[in-house]
Amino acid sequence: MSETRCYPRHANTDAGEIEFRLMARADEAAVLAFAKGLPTHDLLFLPRNISEPKVLSAWINEIERGAITSLLAVKDGRVVGCGTLVRDPHSWSPHVGEIRMVVSLDVRGQGVGRALSQETFALALGAGLEKLSVQMTVDQRAAIALFESLGFKAEALLRDQVRDVDGKKHDIVVLGHNIAQFQAQLEAFGLPEAVRP
Template identity: 55%
Template sequence: MTASSSRTYPRTVAHADGDIALRLMTGADAPAVLAFAQALPAHDLLFLPRDITEPKVMAAWVRAIERGAIERGDIDSVLAVRDGAVLGCAAVIRDPHSWSGHVAELRVLVSPALRGGGLGQQLAQEGCALAFAHGQEKIVAQMTVDQRGAIAVFQALGFRPEALLTRHVKDREGKAHDLVVLSQDAAQVEAQMRAYGVTEAF
């Protein structure tokens, strides 16, 4: 049994606007995830290595999920869904064959309409729990420095700034932006989450 399959999916989480289902992404979700990504502000996607609003990039993501690995390693993708619409997603990326095989990267995206209501934190917690299940020792996340809400979500889970990558990405207009890298040891994140009483994530 893989770590992701040992998680309970689908699982319903409460939200102010109504219950939301968390479940693993499959190939059948590609059209809904693509629609979700294309509706996001372009600036929200700058921290991603590839533009997931492109159908060919989405197709590669689906192939990665279906074969259980990506070019850099393994991936788990969790979707937040209501009435067939994707409202958010979290991805945990690992490369068990690299020198950083003990490190997982966590990426979280949430629909602008649902921000500030706790969904981002729930997805980040789910991603951390999946990383723990895989035995990862360190988790990293990155975002542009002006994404203060996202930075706050990760800091609440015990992540701290580790690096600033200046002029690291350029938007579609060619403007350069800085990226901040946040990180935390998995054991410390788990302890932080348990301190807040977030035991259902485990």
């Protein structure tokens, strides 16, 4: 899925230089430490709790199977973010991908999330996907604003969709981005290279 992009790649952010690399089984311990350092609320939009070792192991199995591509954002040898592109070529929606992204508290607001989301978006373009979705709890305003700035628009509100460890229910917002329409608009303006990975 990432043939058109070479890794590792680097980006300069306000948090310093960030290395992006594809996640592999060798990263399991580092990703588990990263996930355990995240507030539980930040994990609610994910289908499973990635701070559980068995869930992380299953995630890596999906990476090795080719169903998921995950990018790690690494600063000074420590995982500070993860962007994942999920797609199912055998479903009724092989043209649609889902982005899942989490970033450490200590680098938020410093451009790491933006760089990671742009890199994950580029992976989706390289995979030939036509539409992307992303979901998060409605109170994650900074994340919603970030994805809206990339052209995502609200498509659904799922009320009481997830329940946290204290039993409190939370709403989930689903944002979508029609890549095919975006590419067609750029081509109409003579700018197709703007969306090439």
